Amino acid sequence: MSLSPSLAALQRAIEGHARAYGLDFFPVVFEVLDYRKLNQVAAYGGFPTRYPHWRFGMDFEQLQKGYTFGLQRIYEMVINNDPCYAYLLECNADVDQKVVMAHVYAHCDFFKNNVWFSKTNRKMMDEMANHATRVRRYMDRYGVDKIENFIDTCLSLENLIDPHSLFIVRERPKAEKEESPRTARRLKSKEYMQDYINPPDVLALEEKRILEESERRKSFPAEPTRDVLKFLVEYSPLENWQRDILSIIREEAYYFAPQAQSKIMNEGWATYWHSKIMTERCLTDAEVVDYADHHSGTVATHAGRLNPYKLGVELFRDIEERWDKGRFGKEFDECEDLHERTRWDKKLGQGREKIFEVRRFCNDVTFIDNYLTEEFCRRNKMFVYEFNSKTGLYQISSRSFREIKLKLLFQLTNRGLPFIEVADGNYRNKGELLLRHRYEGVPLRMDYARDTLRNVQRVWQRPVNLSTLVDEKPRLISYTGETFEEADLHEPAA
Amino acid sequence: MILRIEQDHHRFKQIIRGKIKQDLRKYISRGELIGRRGKDLISIPLPQISIPHFVHGSRQAGGVGQGDGDVGTVLGAAEPEEGNGQAGDAPGQHILEVEVTLDELAEMLGEELELPRIEPKGKKNIVTERSRYIGIAPTGPESLRHFRRTYKEMLKRSLASGTYRRALPGPFIIREDKRYRSWRTTVLPETTAAILYMMDVSGSMGEEQKEIVRIESFWIDTWLRHHYKGLEIRYIIHDAEAREVDQETFYHTRESGGTVISSAYRLALDITRTDYPTQEWNVYCFHFSDGDNWSQGDTQECVRLLREDLLARINLFCYGQVESPYGTGQFLLDLKEAFPDEDTVALSKIESKESIHQSIQEFLGRGR
Incomplete structure (x- = not known):
């Protein structure tokens, strides 16, 4: 359904604000859906069409139940595509639609500019539809059960990929030279000089080296590979349709991987900007209370659970403040006077620039690794919890910065x-x-x-x-x- | 509008049904289903079907959280969602609550235990017809003409053929345009059934025995309800004397005293005589006891009652002997001896909850 004139006007206004703040995004297409259709799209991971599979039905049922019982409600959904597609829930109030739009523009900016997304297919909408068509065709030809079982099998392996591999350009294997000699090369010599020119121990050593070399070359794969799926696609004795389905699953896994790699940043960035746009530009007096209510719901923390929206937005704000005030670098790090540290302000004003840089180059791991500070942890009351096997309960085990950071990094890696x-x-x-x-x-x-x-x-x-x-x-x-x-x-x- | 996801949803439900069927024997021996039943829906908890991946064992993992509390503060026994920034889109070990109608459950029960369909007796030839309007057809009586659909057809035709004119006299309806309401008639043989449950409530029948009876009668109800339009259920308890009670009392009374089984049979006979004439009713009698009858003389009396009167009036007589802490009685053997291959008598020994499904098979496997 196309946007009503009032929503279209809102979109124009918010797009203008977002651009004015320096966000840079693909064109965004908003669609207004009722909750059933929205749940369908959500079950399909944001896409209008996916290949047939029961797990989408399972997700759908859960969303549907969650909605019916009033437990959960999807506010915003956006997919990384050019143009970017985003969905609005028909029955939301205008203020909610505004928040969602602002949120979406920031997500879209992130998709377009974050380097980890640079290798994703920007025409994924079409690609997904193609995948669906291919799988349907196989189902027609070979039977639903057979295909479905194989998809189940493939999905079980879908996380065996290596998102980093996309960025590594390995040297192409040079055209194999002619079979190199199997024996050690002997220098030409007179018969009687043989032992001196080609000493037997050296020859033996050389021979051994050559043997090892060829042994190593025989090992397959030459180096351990983490892209297990690729290895399986290339070397398993599969039927053509099986190979095709496996590569479909792999391709989709690679498409979704950066989103899992940057959940904290992505949501943090979007939350940062929706609150900025809303509070500085967009809110009318009548909407303030509703907005505050919903925003606080988004960033609420529950004991023992980390909210990526909250952590992300706080960290972005922290970075902005630190670079505005110059709280970084050797001089600051070495300052041990607590009083001075809290009043530290060099009036650099580089905060905005810095967070744009961070959103370009980081993923969650580097984001946490580089910018999580001890002061931040303390201020945000972060802790590590562990399972206590004696009591069968989860307990707070530490508030030490080192351990928090280690744990977080471990979980994100x-x-x-x-x-x-x-x-x-x-x-x-x-x-x-x-x-x-x-x-x-x-x-x-x-x-x-x-x-x-x-x-x-x-x-x-x-x-x-x-x-x-x-x-x-x-x-x-x-x-x-x-x-x-x-x-x-x-x-x-x- | 039908959404594309419905297909996947349907597929998922099929898989769920399969899972339920697979575990049906387990469900039968557990009583918890009975507690969670709604009007005609029953919800069954299933562990979520998950696709296996290589993942870390989660229990040792722990995580990072945010909030107040000192070291040692308990966060809760439940698994907190992994704090790895995937909260919200990675469902943990949720329990899926699946809703099944009692009818479907009966269907599954029938398939799983290979129960034959029941051949109802009684008013076989008396059928009731029920008609429902279900759609639109191009032919029918004029009285059922659907004006709006007909008009639409006419507009479509005249627009397509280019004969449409705005000015009156407007376009004309021709025969091909006409649409009528159509209906379907379903023929239902009118079968009515009654179940008489009898239970021994003498001192030797403990809670566990009653639980078995409760579970078994739930499944029997479900199965018979699936086959008959109207089902009436009556409850009789007896020790040395029999009386008719309501369901609540039936399952919860505990009395002491001796066991005179014939008293119950006599009461059952009275009830069938007055309320359920043979020509119109399919009557099922189920009797549960630990088999410790008062005297051999009374057992003789029971056999006589059954043979001479009761059996002729009912479809099926089932006797389930529940093992009690005091051992099992003689009654089952006596009946076996008296009715070695009577079609209308089903006997079963229920040793524990695990043998409930077997006993259901023995009772209902005759298709009567």
Whole structure:
């Protein structure tokens, strides 16, 4: 449904304000939907069309119930696309629509300018529709159950990607030179000089090196890769339709990855700007109370839960203040007079510029790593909580800055997921797959790991192995396609 | 309007049904379903179906939060949502509450326990017709002509063929334009059924035994309700004497005293005689007891009552002997001996909650 004239006027006004503040965005198309359609779009991850799959139905049911019972309500949804599509809920009051619009323009600015989004497909709307068509066609040809089962299998592996890989341009493998000599090169010499010109021990060493080299070249993949999905797409013995579906899942996973990598920043940035635009430009007197009510709902914190909107917006404001007042750099860091620190103001006025820079280059990990300060933690009453196995309760375990930061970074690194990489595609020289879990102190959830391994096997079709640590001991978990086996791992696998 | 997501939603529901069916035996042996039933809906808690991923074990993980409190302050026993900035879009271990109608539940029960459909007796030939308007058809009696739809058709046709004129005399309705309300008639055989539940409430029937009876009768109700339009349920309790009670009392009374089963059968006979004439009613009798009858003489009396009178009046007589802490009685064996292969008598021994589904099979597996 196109916008009513009054909403269109609001959009023009807010777009003007956003531009005046220096936000830079794709054109934004707003659509007004009733709650059922909005829930549909939300269940589809923001898109009007996705391939058929029951999990969208499950999400839909939950949203629908949440709405019916008045538990939750989606206020804003926006997708990273050019043009950017955003949705408004039909029954929202005008003040809400304003907030949403302002929020959306900031999101869109973030999508367009943040470097982590630079590799995403900006025509994803069309791409998703194409994916849907392809999957539907396969369903017509091979049957719904078969396709659906395979999608289930693929979805189980969808997080095995490497979002950083998009930014690394590896040297293209040079055209393989002619098979290099298998034996050590001998220098030409007279027969009697042989032992001196080509000493046997050196030759032996050289020979060994060559052997190792060729051994290494044989290892496959040459280097462990974290883009497990790509490896599977390229090397699994799949039917064409299976390969296509797997690459669809992979492509969509890469599309969504930056959003998971920058949730705190993205929401913080949008919240920062909606509050700026609303409070400085847009609010009428009559709307102030409603606005304050909804805004405080957005940034409310509950004990034991981190609100990305809250953390993000506070951190952006903190950065702005610090760069406005010059509270950074060696001189400030070394100042130990608390009194002086709190009054520190160099009147630099670089805050605005700085936050635009931050929104360009950071993701959540670098955002927290670079800009979370001890003072900020204290002011925002942050803490670390842990599970106490004796009482079965979660308890606050520390308020130390170091631990808070460590914990946060740990949770944000690799989107909070374990590092899993393909270590060997020809394990035991039997075409088995070896995945390695890079252990970082937290064990895998084993029941899930087994089920996932089963799905890996379904794609790889030869036995698959996972090396990880169980109870602090290295273990190798294998699935042959019929049975699970578990063994101690003495030497590092592969 | 039908949304595209409906298809996925439907698919999801199918999967859920499958899950429920898979676990149906588990649900049967647990009483909790009965507590959560609404009018004709029943909600079943299911763990959310999740797609497995390689993830960290969550319990050890903990997280970062914001708020007041000292080190050691308890935040709560429930899993707080992971504080990794994904709050809101990553559902945790939610329990899914699925709603199923009792009819669907009965359907599943039937499929899972392979129960045959019931062949109702009685007014087989008496049927009632119910008609409902369900749509629009191009033919029909003039009295049912749908004016607006007809007019629309006419406009469509005249616009398409270019004969439309604004000025009167306006466009004319021709035969092809006419639309009529259409209806469908469904034929329902009028079958009515009554269930008589009888239970021994003598001292030896404890809470656990009653729970078993409660659960089993819930499933029996569900199944029979699925087959009959009107279902009447009557409750009789007995120790040395029988009396008719309401449902509440039936499940909660506990009395002491001896057990004279024939008293209950006599009362059942009275009720069927006065209220449920054989020609019109399908009557089902279910009797639960621990089988410790007062005397062998009374057992003889029971057999006589059944054989001579009661069995001729009812579709099915079921006796379920519930194991009690005092052991099981003789009554089941006596009945078995008296009715070795009677079609209308179903006997079952219910040792524990786990054998409820088996007993349901034994009772209802005859399709009567």
